Amino acid sequence: MSDGLITGMAGALDGVKVRRPRVLSPLREHLRDTMWFAPTAGLVGIMILWLLAAELDTQLVDALRADEDYDTIKDLIGIADDAKTVISTIGSAMMTFIGVVFSISLVAVQMASGQFSPRVVRLYVRSRITKATLTVFMATFLFSLLTLTSFDSEQDPRLVTTVPLVESIVAMVMVLLSLLLFVAYVNGTVRMMRIGFVIDRIARESFRVAAKQPTDLPVGTEQLGPETARITHHGRAGVLRDVNIARTVRAARRQGVVLRLIPRIGDFVVPGTPVFTVHGGAAPSRRALGYTVSVGVERTFHQDLAFGLRQLSDIALRALSPAVNDPTTAVQALDRIVQFLAAIAPHPLGALGHRDRRGEMRLVQSVPDWTALVDLGFAEIRGCAVGNPQVTRRMVAGLDDLLLLAPAERREPLLRHRELLAQAVERSVPEAADRAFALLPDRQGIG
Incomplete structure (x- = not known):
């Protein structure tokens, strides 16, 4: 056995940072073992983001009305009307994407449980990319619905109170983020279905646990x-x-x-x-x-x-x-x-x-x-x-x-x-x- 291999094995734990136990560390680990926390936190966060974006849209229209720049307001109304169709499409498409993500996750979990071991299912439950994808998709769906409620049926620039321009831009950005995450999710799920990657994940998790063990002599x-x-x-x-x-x-x-x-x-x-x-x-x-x-x-x-x-x-x-x-x-x-x-x-x-x-x-x-x-x-x-x-x-x-x-x-x-x-x-x-x-x-x- 080579000296390099011996050194590499013996020093495997040295690359993992040892941290002192924190009061909230068990709670953090328990939340990682759930599928509800990340989507729920994402929905709450997206509602706050929508309120901020809606306030910016209102302030923008108020500033233009104060300057009596009604032509710009009219142009914004036209842009918003064009974006409304896109936002409506986003809302319906996101539900389809959520169903696809959920279906792929169930198939991956079923295959892992049957081929590897029921104990490895928790790797899929703790998968950050799965939670991030589900969270962003649900947040995009909710944001698009909230944005649709902000469209004003009034077309007169002097009577319009808000134009959801910022909200529409944020919705477009979230769609782009959703597409990128979907690609990453498919790639990550395919990797998780390969036994070599699953075994490697288990080994890395084991090293993290070992690195947290106290170094005092046995008592x-x-x-x-x-x-x-x-x-x-x-x-x-x-x-x-x-x-x-x-x-x-x-x-x-x-x-x-x-x-x-x-x-x-x-x-x-x-x-x-x-x-x-x-x-x-x-x-x-x-x-x-x-x-x-x-x-x-x-x-x-x-x-x-x-x-x-x-x-x-x-x-x-x-x-x-x-x-x-x-x-x-x-x-x-x-x-x-x-x-x-x-x-x-x-x-x-x-x-x-x-x-x-x-x-x-x-x-x-x-x-x-x-x-x-x-x-x-x-x-x-x-x-x-x-x-x-x-x-x-x-x-x-x-x-x-x-x-x-x-x-x-x-x-x-x-x-x-x-x-x-x-x-x-x-x-x-x-x-x-x-x-x-x-x-x-x-x-x-x-x-």
Whole structure:
């Protein structure tokens, strides 16, 4: 393995900017997982823009009337009458475009769910280009309707109160923006239907999550002192999506205690389940800890270190199923699994600590340790890879690369998976030459 490749893998996280947890960061991530927020915000914004444009049109006519420049007003009325037909066409055409965008999105989501994994559907829901296109199309439709209400039936320049000239220009600009966005949307949707691009997106999201992990050394529960209280979950049952770290650290600092998060991000919690243990004093009030724990129906990338590996493993497993039988896709997923594990290998895992502004430990969060991540990345794929030499060869090469990158204390699970893979091939492949071929390291599988 070349030194350049080792350096590139080990430094994969260095290119991602690490940011301190912000109070609104969970809310921002939750809004990105919805399809209603962006269009709603766009409709509100376009109504404000229309009010401003209508006011400019009114002021323009008032200024011309004050100068008694009725000839210019008459010319503007003629221009506006010509634009009225165009604006009416825009209004009807935008609804057709909205239907096309919605239909393409549904087809793309259905194909991704059936061919890749149901877990990757959220990539389409979070797609910025899809939301931007839908938002601009709906905003253009609403703006054209509002502009039509501004046309005055009065033709006498002395009696006209407003001429929607600025509004018509803005409507034309929005149509041009809609067309450009539609081209970008089609291009982006076609890319999202390609498995290589989907796998790359999952890997990049995983790196962002890893870069946000605290860099403190693992904290053992024995270092926290005796447990003084427990805080249980009283909300709805569901998957623990994320924790508002900034708010939790602030509540612990005000109370002068250390909080330890019991479930891991991605665990399923039910009402009455303990979510925090308190060390060093009384528990913060329930009001102080309000909205610190977010529970939903599915996992998200926001703070879930293992979710990317879960998706990559699912994609590989579906590709190796008899119904699909696409080992090349499984190799592509293994490429990213190896890349992620290589990048996370030197970083602290297990129980990680979050400190307040004074540097005191306030929150201890459990994250998957190295063994759990390696098992998640390789165990299920290894069980289905036997009989596909392309996949076994890529897995052996990936494990060998990770053995070079991982610290000495983290090599045991890698050696275990390599040995189990060799044993599985030994049991399942009768010919010695085929066994040797299947276990020959190759980063492209069979090219």
